[in-house]
Amino acid sequence: MLYRRHNSSRWWVRFTTPDGREIRQSAGTTDKKAAEEYEARLKQDLWRQARLGERPRHTWQEAVVRWVEETSGKASHADDLSHLRWLDPHLCGHQLEEIDRERIDALQRSRKNEGASSATCNRTLALLRAILRRAEREWGWLDRAPHVRMLSEPRRRVRWITRDEADRLVRELPEHLADMARFTLATGLREANVTGLEWSQVDLVRRVAWIHPDQAKARRAIGVSLNNDAVLVLRRWIGRHPTRVFAFRRRGSSDWRPIGKAGGAAWRKALQRAGITDFRWHDLRHTWASWHVQAGTPLHALQEMGGWSSFAMVQRYAHLSPEHLAEHAARIETKARVVPHIQRHTGKKEGQ
Structure with missing residues (x-):
């Protein structure tokens, strides 16, 4: 069944699988038709896993929950949460397999169109890349994580004062x-x-x-x-x-x-x-x-x-x-001795 939580505009799905598990999760959309399609696709995936033994498919929300739990001790944990809040409306309800190069490029354009700098955009993309790589290499949730292309950042000089x-x-x-x-x-x-x-x-x-x-x-x-x-x-x-x-x-x-x-x-x-x-x-x-x-x-x-x-x-x-x-710079210097430049007027002609 589809329902909405109190003070939430998104649709949620709730049903029982053939093996007796209760599924209750967000469809990640405010559109009822899209939520119905999500529910139907989710039921089909769970049926194929139970009856045909296919590997479970995981959603972005599941990956986020596991990432937050495993990285709670990171010094940049608060920054991660900020980036995840921005990613949530764009990826909520999507399977990890659906997050491909095309969707990632769209995220990049959206972030830039909001006025974010290349550095800020790259921090968001780096977090997305880290989660997808962990889903592939440690959790076994993905066959292959997509390539995430970073934006070029201008190199700033070190700012210091006298x-x-x-x-x-x-x-x-x-x-x-x-x-x-x-x-x-x-x-x-x-x-x-x-x-x-x-x-x-x-x-x-x-x-x-x-x-x-x-x-x-x-x-x-x-x-x-x-x-x-x-x-x-x-x-x-x-x-x-x-x-x-x-x-x-x-x-x-x-x-x-x-x-x-x-x-x-x-x-x-x-x-x-x-x-x-x-x-x-x-x-x-x-x-x-x-x-x-x-x-x-x-x-x-x-x-x-x-x-x-x-x-x-x-x-x-x-x-x-x-x-x-200095020692290395001196290796190709001429043999002429450096003397102070002092202009002298001797009154003598050259050669005398």
């Missing part, structure tokens, strides 16, 4: 954001790791802090060596909040509250006053890495300090420190 610009920005920030920015520039930690840092993760005697695996983007623990700048910041916040390092107190209030987000309205206003444009809170991490590379920190050490999962993530900063190539 020390003078950083000082100017920090002066414009309120106290809690100013110290969080100083701490980020000293440690390179991501925004969520700074706002969520607890005193139980800090040892000022040993001058170290640590990020637990479930707090790190790469799901690997990060050991943080605290330099003098970081230690001075932490000492200023001792005793303000019982668990969190950084906290916020509203004007006229005596209660310190945890901070949920750093790069909000106060951050944007401070950037404007400081005369700095096109700069996100995450670019403080880029700035930290850029300063390290320019100071001679080896890339392999920077990778460990920053908690990056691959060396390729660190190589984007390599161009900021080409000094290590």
